[in-house]
Amino acid sequence: MRKAPSRWSLVALLGPAYLWLALFGFLPLLIMLYFSFLSDVPLGNRTVHLTLENYARFFSRGFYSRLTLDSLVMGAYTTLGCLLLGYPLAYALARYVQGRWQTALFLLIIVPFWSNSLIRLYSWIIVLGKGGIVSALLSRLGIPLEDGLLFTYPAIIIGLVHAYLPYMVLTIYVALDRIDTSLLEAAASLGARPWRTFLRVIWPLSLPGVLAGVILVFIPAIGSFVEPRLLGGPAGTMLGTIIEDQFVQVFNWPLGAALSFILLLIVILIMALSARLLGLATWDRGQEAGHG
Amino acid sequence: MTTRLKSLTCVGLILVLWLLAACAPVPGAAPTTSESGEGAAVRELHVLNWQGYGSDEPWAIEQFEQAHNARVIHDYFNSEDELLTKLRTSPGKYDVVLPNIAYIPPAIQDGLLQPIDVSRLAVWSKLPERFQTLPEIVHEGEVYGVPWAWGATSLVYNTELYPEGFDSLNVLWDPAYAGQVGFEDNYEDAVIFAALALGLENPSQPEDLDAVRAKLEALMPNVRAFWQSEDEFNRLFSSGEISLGVYWSGSTSRAQTVFGLPIAFVIPQEGAIGWIDAWSIPADAPNPELAYAWIDFMSSPEFYVEWDRVAGAPVPANPESLAQMPEDSFTNTVFGDPSVVEKLAFITYTPPEVREQWIELWQEVKAGAK
Numbered sequence: 001m002r003k004a005p006s007r008w009s010l011v012a013l014l015g016p017a018y019l020w021l022a023l024f025g026f027l028p029l030l031i032m033l034y035f036s037f038l039s040d041v042p043l044g045n046r047t048v049h050l051t052l053e054n055y056a057r058f059f060s061r062g063f064y065s066r067l068t069l070d071s072l073v074m075g076a077y078t079t080l081g082c083l084l085l086g087y088p089l090a091y092a093l094a095r096y097v098q099g100r101w102q103t104a105l106f107l108l109i110i111v112p113f114w115s116n117s118l119i120r121l122y123s124w125i126i127v128l129g130k131g132g133i134v135s136a137l138l139s140r141l142g143i144p145l146e147d148g149l150l151f152t153y154p155a156i157i158i159g160l161v162h163a164y165l166p167y168m169v170l171t172i173y174v175a176l177d178r179i180d181t182s183l184l185e186a187a188a189s190l191g192a193r194p195w196r197t198f199l200r201v202i203w204p205l206s207l208p209g210v211l212a213g214v215i216l217v218f219i220p221a222i223g224s225f226v227e228p229r230l231l232g233g234p235a236g237t238m239l240g241t242i243i244e245d246q247f248v249q250v251f252n253w254p255l256g257a258a259l260s261f262i263l264l265l266i267v268i269l270i271m272a273l274s275a276r277l278l279g280l281a282t283w284d285r286g287q288e289a290g291h292g
Numbered sequence: 293m294t295t296r297l298k299s300l301t302c303v304g305l306i307l308v309l310w311l312l313a314a315c316a317p318v319p320g321a322a323p324t325t326s327e328s329g330e331g332a333a334v335r336e337l338h339v340l341n342w343q344g345y346g347s348d349e350p351w352a353i354e355q356f357e358q359a360h361n362a363r364v365i366h367d368y369f370n371s372e373d374e375l376l377t378k379l380r381t382s383p384g385k386y387d388v389v390l391p392n393i394a395y396i397p398p399a400i401q402d403g404l405l406q407p408i409d410v411s412r413l414a415v416w417s418k419l420p421e422r423f424q425t426l427p428e429i430v431h432e433g434e435v436y437g438v439p440w441a442w443g444a445t446s447l448v449y450n451t452e453l454y455p456e457g458f459d460s461l462n463v464l465w466d467p468a469y470a471g472q473v474g475f476e477d478n479y480e481d482a483v484i485f486a487a488l489a490l491g492l493e494n495p496s497q498p499e500d501l502d503a504v505r506a507k508l509e510a511l512m513p514n515v516r517a518f519w520q521s522e523d524e525f526n527r528l529f530s531s532g533e534i535s536l537g538v539y540w541s542g543s544t545s546r547a548q549t550v551f552g553l554p555i556a557f558v559i560p561q562e563g564a565i566g567w568i569d570a571w572s573i574p575a576d577a578p579n580p581e582l583a584y585a586w587i588d589f590m591s592s593p594e595f596y597v598e599w600d601r602v603a604g605a606p607v608p609a610n611p612e613s614l615a616q617m618p619e620d621s622f623t624n625t626v627f628g629d630p631s632v633v634e635k636l637a638f639i640t641y642t643p644p645e646v647r648e649q650w651i652e653l654w655q656e657v658k659a660g661a662k
Contacts (some may be wrong), residue, residue, distance in 0.1 A: 041380075043380040061652065061656070063656045063659040063660065066659060067659050070659075070662070076365075130531065131532065150519050151516055152662065234512055234515060234518070234658070237661065242655055245655065248374065249371050249373060250479070250651050251374070251376060
């Protein structure tokens with residue numbers, strides 16, 4: 001049995017990280033929460049008062065909720081894209097590729113992300129733009145797309161999927177790699193065909209990794225503003241870009257903060273709801289297994 | 293490697309990726325320059341301006357530093373609101389700033405600027421009376437800004453694709469040019485351009501915002517991309533993503549002289565947006581004497597004419613500088629005709645409540661552009 005650590009060593013282990021989080025993560029967030037209830041930014045000789053107006057504005061104007069929906073849909077497409085590309089990749093890496101090749105393929109996924117994200121986006125601008133590689137390829141294939149994909153909705157999704165794919169691949173890989181191969185042998189010896197083994201054994205066991213990946217991709221993707229702004233053109237106005245405008249362009253931090261916290265609240269609600277649904281799902285499976 | 297170790301490695305990699313993503317720079321965040329002086333005798337002058345807008349020409353900085361035994365340090369902003377933000381959040385940091393005159397009244401109101409003793413400036417007496425008495429720069433008999441340069445934001449097009457040129461702002465709305473337009477992502481200019489295209493009265497402060505909204509909504513199908521900075525516009529234009537749009541006069545001049553882009557700038561029959569930039573001194577500037585010297589230097593023909601020659605400049609407020617510019621310079625060809633000024637809707641001070649409406653209107657239009 002493992003010996004429980006003393007109280008002091010526990011404090012020493014947890015303390016630095018939580019102190020850091022409290023000082024540099026939670027405190028600034030609290031200040032922003034306070035700002036979101038102010039009538040103006042409290043700098044210079046301004047008089048400010050507490051108000052709910054910033055939150056009321058979200059509900060009084062239809063386009064804020066429309067933009068929120070747009071942002072959620074954008075996050076969903078990104079997550080779906082990452083899942084569709086990432087799962088097969090992680091599966092192949094975990095089950096069929098070993099040794100040096102595995103390391104090399106992992107590096108191919110990771111290394112581009114050591115570069116600056118703006119560099120990656122500007123490369124996409126060249127690739128997707130007018131006369132870029134993508135439009136040339138598509139016109140070869142008989143799909144006329146003279147203007148390229150740049151400054152369209154798909155361009156945003158392409159940029160976001162590229163940005164978040166590694167999170168999905170790595171989390172799913174971890175889950176798949178942990179699956180005991182004897183379980184698969186057992187399934188085979190009981191007569192299960194490969195696809196049945198996948199559906200009944202591999203997929204359920206990889207679900208925790210899939211879920212972690214979905215969360216890691218979905219949450220930052222909803223609030224993203226760099227990719228929509230640089231790749232989306234007129235299609236790129238999202239709640240994230242409007243929040244950025246409030247902070248950078250028009251100096252309305254209170255409204256920007258209020259919009260951010262509304263988005264945060266929506267994300268928390270979605271997560272809580274899906275956690276509940278998943279909890280029920282695993283409970284069902286547990287029941288099933290118990291009866292079987 | 294054991295499975296557990298491998299998993300740990302993966303988790304570590306994920307964390308590293310998160311950190312990298314969190315550290316990625318935000319576009320629009322201005323680079324800041326800060327250096328400490330070497331000798332104690334060297335005074336520092338902290339300038340706050342747009343990047344690439346004359347004051348950071350290296351030859352000019354060298355000239356000024358040698359003449360005044362000073363060190364010039366620049367910081368930049370990407371929008372007038374950001375300029376105000378920087379003045380509010382960093383009191384005592386800047387010695388001299390270049391706001392658009394429409395933003396001087398809110399800066400005065402917030403106590404961010406100090407009155408300027410115009411008798412200490414050589415350039416002041418040379419400025420035309422209409423510049424000395426601009427309502428935005430004079431407050432309770434005191435002067436808070438020295439007009440330096442003015443120019444226009446107007447229609448531009450690719451001269452290779454449209455050799456016959458355009459004379460109407462409404463060409464931006466023409467379905468023949470769908471997906472060709474590069475439009476400025478700026479609520480103020482968007483509202484005024486729509487008012488100009490509609491022929492509304494007093495386009496700098498249009499009354500009928502519903503008509504403005506409808507006009508901007510009708511523009512969206514023609515817009516290929518929005519731009520916010522000179523770099524962004526030049527990239528869009530040179531890569532052929534856009535072939536016409538709206539642009540700043542000084543930037544167009546630079547695009548021609550420095551980058552050799554086939555671009556023409558016209559003041560269409562409906563008019564265009566005019567703006568005036570003025571040097572101001574922040575309330576708690578550490579080195580105001582140096583700021584006075586700087587304003588005179590920036591306004592002198594020695595600096596201004598050379599700036600226009602090597603890089604391209606907007607119209608100088610100092611008539612002496614204008615007189616020394618060559619006949620065929622961008623400034624003289626576009627703004628040489630005195631009637632051009634009559635066609636400009638100058639950006640004026642807009643009260644915060646009205647600006648709020650404009651901001652929301654523009655965001656709503658952009659949100660509906662999908």
